Amino acid sequence: MKIAWKEMKKSKAKFLILGSIIFLVSFLTFIISGLANGLSQDNAALIKDLPDGQFYLSKDADSTYNLSKIDEEIQKQILMDNPNATAFSVQMGFVNDAEDKQHSVAFVASTESGLFENVKDGEIVLDSSLKENGIEVGDVLTNNQFSGEFIVKGFVDQQKYSHAPVAFIGMTNYQEIYRVMEMQTIFIPGEEAPTLSALDSFSNKEFLNAIPSYSAEQMSLNMIVWFLVIISGMLFAIFFYMMNVQKIGLYGILKAIGMRTISLFKMIWYQMLVITAISLALSITLSKAFSFVAPEGMPFHLTMDTVWMLSAVFMAVGFIGATISGIQVKNIEPLQAIQQGEM
Amino acid sequence: MSAFTIEKVKKTFSNGEIEEEILKGVNLSLKEGEITALIGPSGSGKSTILTIAAGLQRASCGEILFEGSDMTKMSQEEVRHVRATDFGFVFQSSHLVPFLTVEEQLQLMLDVAETKTSKKEQAKAIDEMLKLVEMQHRKDAYPSSLSGGERQRVAIARALIHHPKILFADEPTASLDTKRSKGVMELLRELTRTLHLTTLMVTHDEEMLSYVDRVITMRDGYIVE
Incomplete structure (x- = not known):
C-alpha cells in the first residue's frame, strides 16, 4: 500500500479536495441527523x-x-x-x-x-x-x-x-x-x-x-435524514468512481508493467478508506462539538449509535463506488486504459 | 533459434457496424541479442503488432509463441505474469508513475515482478541499473523535474531492472531531439547485447536504423520486407 500512500502524499491538493467534499457532505448529514434526533427527544425524551x-x-x-x-x-x-x-x-x-x-x-x-x-x-x-x-x-x-x-x-x-x-x-x-x-x-x-x-x-x-403526532413527526424527520443519507451516499460513490476513472491512464501503466489486479483494488480501497476515515473522524468531532455550541433551545441530539450507523453507511457506499471503478479498471486492456488516460 | 515467434496474427477493430482489419496475417521471428526495428507508414499496423506481442492487447487470431507457449491461449493472469517477469516495455512518452521518484519507479517494477532477492540486493541492483543509464545522480527526482531524454532513460531502466527476456519499445525516441535520440538508441543497443535481450522496437525515424540489427517494413497490415 506504499504506492497508494505515496500518491496521496504527492497529490495532496487533489485528495484534500475530495476529502473536503466527503467531510462537508458527512458533516451536513450528521448535523441534520442531530437536529432530527433532537426534535425527537424534544417530543418524547420522557x-x-x-x-x-x-x-x-x-x-x-x-x-x-x-x-x-x-x-x-x-x-x-x-x-x-x-x-x-x-x-x-x-x-x-x-x-x-x-x-x-x-x-x-x-x-x-x-x-x-x-x-x-x-x-x-x-x-x-x-x-x-x-x-x-x-x-x-x-x-x-x-x-x-x-x-x-x-x-x-x-x-x-x-x-x-x-x-x-x-x-x-x-x-x-x-x-x-x-x-x-x-x-x-x-x-x-x-x-x-x-x-x-x-x-x-x-x-x-x-x-x-x-403518542399523538409522534409517529407522523418521526416519519417526516426520518424521511429527511434518509433522503439525505441516500443523496450523500450517491455523492460518495460517484466521487470515488470519478476519481478512479480519471486515473485510468495510471492504472493502465501499472497493468502494463504487470501489476496484479488485486494490488490495484487494494490501492483503490486503501485510498478510499484513508480519505473517508479522516473525513468522517473530522465531521464526527465537529458534529459532537456543535452540540456544545448550539444555540440554547435548539434541539440537537446526536447519539453515537447514529454516528456509527451513518459512518458504516458512508464507508459501505464509498467502498461500492471504489469497487465499481476497480471493476472497470480490471476489465479494460492495459493499452486501452493508457490511451483513455491520454485523452 | 527464435526467442519469440508471431504466426498469422490478425487484428480486427470494430467501430459500430464497420469492421477494420489492421493486421492481416503477420509472421515474425525475433532472435536473442538482436534489435529488430519495425518501420512503415502511419496506420501500417506496426504499433498494433508490437502491443499485441507485448500482451497489452489481444490478437483476433493467430499464434504468439514465447518459450514454447502460445500467449493467445493464456488466461489474463498468465499474460500478466509474463509481462511482469519476462517482458519489459518502453512507451513512446515514457509513462512513468508521476508520484514516484526515479529510484521508486525501479523498486515498483521489482515489486511487481515479485523479485525474490533481499531489499539490500534490490537497492544494489537499482543503483547499478541507474549507473548503466547514467541516471544515478537523479535517483530522488520526480518525473516532472526530468527532461524528456532523462525520462526515457528511466523508462528503459524500469523496463530492464527485473531482467526481462524481451524488450518492447514503441517509438522510444519519438519525443526526443536527435542528440538525445542517438543517446537512447546507443543505450538500447548496448543493453540488448550486454544483457542478452531480444528487442523489438517501432520507429519512424530512419536515422535510428543504423543502431538496429534487422529492419522489418510493414504496410497496410502486412510485412512487406
Missing part, C-alpha cells in the same frame, strides 16, 4: 429515556394513550405483583409564575418509583429549560384548575414531552387538576414483562407511536 420494558394501556383506549384509564383495582394488583412497576399519567397543561406569566408544561404524575421524580403534594420539579424563563427553586407557581400552590423544589435535565418541558407533580394534585382518579399507563421495566389479559401491552417503540 418516554425515550425510560429503560426497555412494557407499557400497558386500557383495552378500551384503542391504542391511544390519551384515552387510556387504568382501573384502580387492576393497577393496585399489578403494582403489588411487580415491585418495579409504576403507574403514571402525562397531560399537557400550564403553570403561572409570580408575575402571572403562563408557561406551557407537560404534567407528569406517577406512583413512587425510581423511574420518575418522586414529588410530594404541593411541590413541583421542572425541566431545566424553564430556568431560562426566570423560574428558580423556591418560586411559587399556580394553575387555574388547582386550588393550592406549587413550590419549585428543583430542576431535571432533558425531560421533555410533546415539545414542552415536563413538570413532575404529586398524584393527588394531578387528580385534582384533571378530575380523574385513574392513571393512564403502567410501565414495567425489564425484558420479561408479564402479559396482562385486562390490558393492552406495548414495547417502548410501540408506545412512542401511540
Whole structure:
C-alpha cells in the first residue's frame, strides 16, 4: 500500500479536495441527523429515556394513550405483583409564575418509583429549560384548575414531552387538576414483562407511536435524514468512481508493467478508506462539538449509535463506488486504459 | 533459434457496424541479442503488432509463441505474469508513475515482478541499473523535474531492472531531439547485447536504423520486407 500512500502524499491538493467534499457532505448529514434526533427527544425524551420494558394501556383506549384509564383495582394488583412497576399519567397543561406569566408544561404524575421524580403534594420539579424563563427553586407557581400552590423544589435535565418541558407533580394534585382518579399507563421495566389479559401491552417503540403526532413527526424527520443519507451516499460513490476513472491512464501503466489486479483494488480501497476515515473522524468531532455550541433551545441530539450507523453507511457506499471503478479498471486492456488516460 | 515467434496474427477493430482489419496475417521471428526495428507508414499496423506481442492487447487470431507457449491461449493472469517477469516495455512518452521518484519507479517494477532477492540486493541492483543509464545522480527526482531524454532513460531502466527476456519499445525516441535520440538508441543497443535481450522496437525515424540489427517494413497490415 506504499504506492497508494505515496500518491496521496504527492497529490495532496487533489485528495484534500475530495476529502473536503466527503467531510462537508458527512458533516451536513450528521448535523441534520442531530437536529432530527433532537426534535425527537424534544417530543418524547420522557418516554425515550425510560429503560426497555412494557407499557400497558386500557383495552378500551384503542391504542391511544390519551384515552387510556387504568382501573384502580387492576393497577393496585399489578403494582403489588411487580415491585418495579409504576403507574403514571402525562397531560399537557400550564403553570403561572409570580408575575402571572403562563408557561406551557407537560404534567407528569406517577406512583413512587425510581423511574420518575418522586414529588410530594404541593411541590413541583421542572425541566431545566424553564430556568431560562426566570423560574428558580423556591418560586411559587399556580394553575387555574388547582386550588393550592406549587413550590419549585428543583430542576431535571432533558425531560421533555410533546415539545414542552415536563413538570413532575404529586398524584393527588394531578387528580385534582384533571378530575380523574385513574392513571393512564403502567410501565414495567425489564425484558420479561408479564402479559396482562385486562390490558393492552406495548414495547417502548410501540408506545412512542401511540403518542399523538409522534409517529407522523418521526416519519417526516426520518424521511429527511434518509433522503439525505441516500443523496450523500450517491455523492460518495460517484466521487470515488470519478476519481478512479480519471486515473485510468495510471492504472493502465501499472497493468502494463504487470501489476496484479488485486494490488490495484487494494490501492483503490486503501485510498478510499484513508480519505473517508479522516473525513468522517473530522465531521464526527465537529458534529459532537456543535452540540456544545448550539444555540440554547435548539434541539440537537446526536447519539453515537447514529454516528456509527451513518459512518458504516458512508464507508459501505464509498467502498461500492471504489469497487465499481476497480471493476472497470480490471476489465479494460492495459493499452486501452493508457490511451483513455491520454485523452 | 527464435526467442519469440508471431504466426498469422490478425487484428480486427470494430467501430459500430464497420469492421477494420489492421493486421492481416503477420509472421515474425525475433532472435536473442538482436534489435529488430519495425518501420512503415502511419496506420501500417506496426504499433498494433508490437502491443499485441507485448500482451497489452489481444490478437483476433493467430499464434504468439514465447518459450514454447502460445500467449493467445493464456488466461489474463498468465499474460500478466509474463509481462511482469519476462517482458519489459518502453512507451513512446515514457509513462512513468508521476508520484514516484526515479529510484521508486525501479523498486515498483521489482515489486511487481515479485523479485525474490533481499531489499539490500534490490537497492544494489537499482543503483547499478541507474549507473548503466547514467541516471544515478537523479535517483530522488520526480518525473516532472526530468527532461524528456532523462525520462526515457528511466523508462528503459524500469523496463530492464527485473531482467526481462524481451524488450518492447514503441517509438522510444519519438519525443526526443536527435542528440538525445542517438543517446537512447546507443543505450538500447548496448543493453540488448550486454544483457542478452531480444528487442523489438517501432520507429519512424530512419536515422535510428543504423543502431538496429534487422529492419522489418510493414504496410497496410502486412510485412512487406
